[in-house]
Amino acid sequence: MIAAQRRNIIVETIERDGAVSITALSEKLDTSAVTIRRDLDQLAEEGRLIRTHGGAVLASSARESSYAEKLEQALAEKTAIARAAAARVRNGDVVALGPGTTTELLAKELTRFSGLRVVTNSLLVAEAMVSSPDNEVIVVGGMLRHSIRAFVGGGTVSQLLGLRADTVFLSGNGLAADFGLSTPAFPVADTDRAMATGAGRVIALVDHTKVGIRSSVLTVPTDEIDHLITDAKSDKAEVGALQKAGVDVEAV
Known part of the structure; x- marks a missing residue:
């Protein structure tokens, strides 16, 4: 799975659930915790989520910005x-x-x-x-x-x-x-x-x-x-x- 696909799934999951853990995402996406951390860090830099210890939570603007992000992809x-x-x-x-x-x-x-x-x-x-x-x-x-x-x-x-x-x-x-x-x-x-x-x-x-x-x-x-x-x-x-x-x- 390419990085863009993986990050789309992460954003969809956090928009649905409000929060995600590295462990759960690693199991769901069948990839390493290191890769998930890297994805979460990148998404945090883009303002699409807020990093927490062991995972991430929904950024206050994520619901509004996610559609624009999807359109650009x-x-x-x-x-x-x-x-x-x-x-x-x-x-x-x-x-x-x-x-x-x-x-x-x-x-x-x-x-x-x-x-x-x-x-x-x-x-x-x-x-x-x-x-x-x-x-x-x-x-x-x-x-x-x-x-x-x-x-x-x-x-x-x-x-x-x-x-x-x-x-x-x-x-x-x-x-x-x-x-x-x-x-x-x-x-x-x-x-x-x-x-x-x-x-x-x-x-x-x-x-x-x-x-x-x-x-x-x-x-x-x-x-x-x-x-x-x-x-x-x-x-x-x-x-x-x-x-x-x-x-x-x-x-x-």
């Missing part, structure tokens, strides 16, 4: 993925976009379309579509999850279960062939799963830092993902396993 690849995803949309389509940095970039690409009905639980996706009055945007409400700028919870799920979109675009925190698309948070997984239910097709938008990563909570199993758009840096063995499992893979 693999930005060129995410932008290319978003453009490829937009090529699979046609004027007049009903599309649903889950939360995430890549889906936000996709929303910006969709502003050049017309007659779309865009359903989302993401505030940032909705904001990106504000400048596109030729498209209808439906924002599904619920409980705001600040770290991803999106609504989640039972009310969100109930609304999404009535959705029948032509295409659902989902991101997530990891995609493994033997598991599927995943996230570290149950409320996020529930809303993404509800969005995918009944969709004409489910397209996963996953850059190379997340391919081969299994986060803690399953969102959409591999056999329910119709298409994956990733980048050319993704692990070839994992991409091959996804194709063998029946996922149509497009690498940009």
